[in-house]
Amino acid sequence: MYNNSKVAKAIRLAMMFGAGAAAAISAPTFAADAADEGVEEIEKIQVTGSRIKRADMETSSPIHITSAEDMKIAGFTRVEDMLNNLPQLEAASTAFQANGASGRGSLDLRGLGSNRTLVLINGRRMQPGGGSSGAADINAIPAALIKRVEVMTGGGSSVYGSDAIAGVVNFVMDDDFDGFKIDLNASGYQHNNDNAYMQDLMTQKNFDFPTGSSGIDGRTFGIDITAGSDFADGKGHAVAFATWKRTTELRQGARDYSSCALHSSGTRCNGSSTAVIPNFFIAPIDADGNYDYDQEQWVKLTPDSGFSEDRADNVYNYAPINHFMRPDEKFTFGTFLNYEINDTFNPYMELMYMRDQTKAQIAESGTFYADNITLDYDNPLISDVQRQYLTDNFGIGTGDQFGAYIGKRNVEGGPRTSIIQHDSFRIVLGTTGELSDDWTYDTSIQIGSATSADISINDMSRPNVIAAVNGDGKDCATIDGCVPYQVFTYQGVTAEQADSLTAVGQSVAFSDQFIFSAFATGEVDLTVPSADSPIALVIGVEYRKEEYQYVPDQIISLGALTGMGGPSDALEGSFSVAEIYGEVNIPLISDAPMVESLSLDLGYRYSDYDITGGDSTYKVALDWTPIEDWKIRASYNRAVRAPNIGELFAVQSIGLWSGVDNCSGSDPVYSAAQCANSGVTAAQYGNVSASPADQYNSVTGGNPDLTPEIADTYTLGLVGQITDEIDFSVDYWSIEIDEVIGSISEELTIDQCSETGNAAFCDNISRSPTGNLWQGQAGYIQATSINLASRKWEGVDINAAYNTEALGGAISVTLTSTYMMTKEYTPLPGNTEAVYDCSGQFNGNCFPQPEWRSVINANYDLEDFGFNVKLRYYGEVEYDGETDQILIDNGGKIDAQTYIDIAGRYTVSENITLRLGINNVLDKEKPLTGGSLDTGAFYDPLGRYIHAGVSLQF
Numbered sequence: 001m002y003n004n005s006k007v008a009k010a011i012r013l014a015m016m017f018g019a020g021a022a023a024a025i026s027a028p029t030f031a032a033d034a035a036d037e038g039v040e041e042i043e044k045i046q047v048t049g050s051r052i053k054r055a056d057m058e059t060s061s062p063i064h065i066t067s068a069e070d071m072k073i074a075g076f077t078r079v080e081d082m083l084n085n086l087p088q089l090e091a092a093s094t095a096f097q098a099n100g101a102s103g104r105g106s107l108d109l110r111g112l113g114s115n116r117t118l119v120l121i122n123g124r125r126m127q128p129g130g131g132s133s134g135a136a137d138i139n140a141i142p143a144a145l146i147k148r149v150e151v152m153t154g155g156g157s158s159v160y161g162s163d164a165i166a167g168v169v170n171f172v173m174d175d176d177f178d179g180f181k182i183d184l185n186a187s188g189y190q191h192n193n194d195n196a197y198m199q200d201l202m203t204q205k206n207f208d209f210p211t212g213s214s215g216i217d218g219r220t221f222g223i224d225i226t227a228g229s230d231f232a233d234g235k236g237h238a239v240a241f242a243t244w245k246r247t248t249e250l251r252q253g254a255r256d257y258s259s260c261a262l263h264s265s266g267t268r269c270n271g272s273s274t275a276v277i278p279n280f281f282i283a284p285i286d287a288d289g290n291y292d293y294d295q296e297q298w299v300k301l302t303p304d305s306g307f308s309e310d311r312a313d314n315v316y317n318y319a320p321i322n323h324f325m326r327p328d329e330k331f332t333f334g335t336f337l338n339y340e341i342n343d344t345f346n347p348y349m350e351l352m353y354m355r356d357q358t359k360a361q362i363a364e365s366g367t368f369y370a371d372n373i374t375l376d377y378d379n380p381l382i383s384d385v386q387r388q389y390l391t392d393n394f395g396i397g398t399g400d401q402f403g404a405y406i407g408k409r410n411v412e413g414g415p416r417t418s419i420i421q422h423d424s425f426r427i428v429l430g431t432t433g434e435l436s437d438d439w440t441y442d443t444s445i446q447i448g449s450a451t452s453a454d455i456s457i458n459d460m461s462r463p464n465v466i467a468a469v470n471g472d473g474k475d476c477a478t479i480d481g482c483v484p485y486q487v488f489t490y491q492g493v494t495a496e497q498a499d500s501l502t503a504v505g506q507s508v509a510f511s512d513q514f515i516f517s518a519f520a521t522g523e524v525d526l527t528v529p530s531a532d533s534p535i536a537l538v539i540g541v542e543y544r545k546e547e548y549q550y551v552p553d554q555i556i557s558l559g560a561l562t563g564m565g566g567p568s569d570a571l572e573g574s575f576s577v578a579e580i581y582g583e584v585n586i587p588l589i590s591d592a593p594m595v596e597s598l599s600l601d602l603g604y605r606y607s608d609y610d611i612t613g614g615d616s617t618y619k620v621a622l623d624w625t626p627i628e629d630w631k632i633r634a635s636y637n638r639a640v641r642a643p644n645i646g647e648l649f650a651v652q653s654i655g656l657w658s659g660v661d662n663c664s665g666s667d668p669v670y671s672a673a674q675c676a677n678s679g680v681t682a683a684q685y686g687n688v689s690a691s692p693a694d695q696y697n698s699v700t701g702g703n704p705d706l707t708p709e710i711a712d713t714y715t716l717g718l719v720g721q722i723t724d725e726i727d728f729s730v731d732y733w734s735i736e737i738d739e740v741i742g743s744i745s746e747e748l749t750i751d752q753c754s755e756t757g758n759a760a761f762c763d764n765i766s767r768s769p770t771g772n773l774w775q776g777q778a779g780y781i782q783a784t785s786i787n788l789a790s791r792k793w794e795g796v797d798i799n800a801a802y803n804t805e806a807l808g809g810a811i812s813v814t815l816t817s818t819y820m821m822t823k824e825y826t827p828l829p830g831n832t833e834a835v836y837d838c839s840g841q842f843n844g845n846c847f848p849q850p851e852w853r854s855v856i857n858a859n860y861d862l863e864d865f866g867f868n869v870k871l872r873y874y875g876e877v878e879y880d881g882e883t884d885q886i887l888i889d890n891g892g893k894i895d896a897q898t899y900i901d902i903a904g905r906y907t908v909s910e911n912i913t914l915r916l917g918i919n920n921v922l923d924k925e926k927p928l929t930g931g932s933l934d935t936g937a938f939y940d941p942l943g944r945y946i947h948a949g950v951s952l953q954f
Contacts, residue, residue: 066086066151079138104130193209235341298689334353335351365416462560523535535585538583552569598622661696741786742788791825820840870900874938887928
């Protein structure tokens, strides 16, 4: 039993946990008890971060709440786009990725990785989305049925198990919806192409670029249908939903600032040396029959079909044809059912299905110097001018051979495309009920699966290329279907030749999850003498099994496509875990001087993995209300993350990483002695070729000897209500992870080896015979999964809310802000020289990490009209690299960025509501950087975002 003042206080304090929550949070329901006049009983509910049912929505852990109305006002049709605007989250997989796109959408709390962010639906773990990491694909969540999203930061492993190191994102679905609703949505982007700096660079290169208004592009259309009703005389309730969304493609060539591939210095347009007019590495074959790297030359094809070493400007601008935003089409449908048979048996079901298809287009394929092809001096494809060059430079003639790495872009064959389709399914069957007047239970079985199919088209086949240039002395004319590849003839390649050189690669991945869960929660007949509420408990068990299988066809598994970077081996693995857990809430003091209430939360979970063994997680949290409307909260969590299937079982294979080899080029960053540490000889120093596309080889893969990560998370916060109109909270948080599962970044490996000579770094560098790390596959960085040393993240979250009545309506203003104090990486134990902090920094190891990220949201509601203004702020980011020219025209840093969004709502009738809005009203461009640096996904990539919608509800 609780009095009205406590009800009001609980609701007020709950409201200010998150921006926008004050307008849309679902407050605890309560009903008058006829037997007790003047008191009211509040229904106990379960809050994210605990399985104990509580009589209010207060919790010792900070929780940010985003409502369904917040999402509608923002105009986003993709759930991840809305949540990635929150200061606590950093973007992971999104629709703006093309090269290497998975097609999935994921969430990344604090930037610790989507594999350290646990996603729940109605408090239950979401199934893996189809990747080997096990991360959830939130594309499968229907936006139309979301009631609210609760983001709990700080470890949650003792409550929910592995993967909750950074925290938990819980999607609370509107499973009690009643009525029929149709939401129609449309959106698109608009940008004024007037970037004089970039247009000048492209003019110098004679590159095409857009000017003026882009019009409305990158359009999305969606229909969401929701229906719900009671049945069986009110004993049961059913909600069904179906959604459809289609997004059109948008290429980088639609924006002037992305229409050229910038050089790493940011001072000129660059591109790939796998160009339209071919470039070659050529060398004679020595007496032992090997390619003679000591005599190697890098040349281009000239108009007279000769060779020239003057090839610096012969690059291909691959940027315009790449997708900026992928085309996508998605269907979802499902249902939520519950039925009350009696007080002890209330079965329920959750059913969700999604099919999503997207196409990720990147620049045309090419030969990419993938193979050292041995050619006869008398090969009919070789011109007389070229033979003379070979004789003059290498002293070879008739009957001899030479070797060639070929860099020819397949513009005649069109762009590469990955067609990606995801199908996911989730069903939960369970029951809840009362065990007694004070105890309830919840038990369920959950089955989830995801299938991901990836078809790569228009990529060049390495065997076909070798055959078509007469490799290994074979005559192309004797091979069925072979068309000679006239790559040694200036502009000699035709579409017919290109068609014969491509192949289709296919792969499919299967993820399956099974969970059995049972827990009981209630109060025991025990009360601390100084408190007025009994002790509450939860005890539970859980069993979870996850399986993953990746099946590539022969083309993919052999790495037979030139654009793949290397072989992609099959992967199959599984793990299971049996767990027992418990929580206890102990009210310690009530209604004492300076202690209106003081309670202690304890939690413990023991997890027994069939692969890595047993681990314990636990929590201690304190909730102190000294006076009404003020609260101090503190918590400590021991969290763990067990290695996922990919980290354990992925076959080691070669691929590409983006960055800089600081021992390459004619004027390397490091000295000859330093570069010698990384394998560069004295003769090679200053002659090691840098990749024009800033892409280098690395070997990545799993490690079955990994052990779980161990994290200690701390929070300390103050929650208060200054006046009836103003609420706020300030929370300090810290996350320290040991035995981090990951790999040392390739660029850091080169830099630390060069600077320190530490074998832990240098042993992972294998240079090709010419010293480079990108030509063919002879040079690479070893970057497989290991248990690294540690990471430490700490910061402060600030939330505030102001609500009042003015101008004839209601005004609310909310602030959500995060100050990132530390983002410290320690790659290896005891190696203090390798420690780096990304907070407020930007370099080859850190994408932009603003120390401050803030969102201010202002709402004005007047009867049928509502107006919203949002301000998004990202603080300044310093570049700490070797040159101040690597960032474009901004003094070696990224200035603070501010975006303004506006939106309006008009209720035409009780059945019709209209919405219209513009995000990034001022059309601010994302910051420009050199080609080797990544700006991350904080900044708006495409300009203005215009959105409109109509809701029809009956």
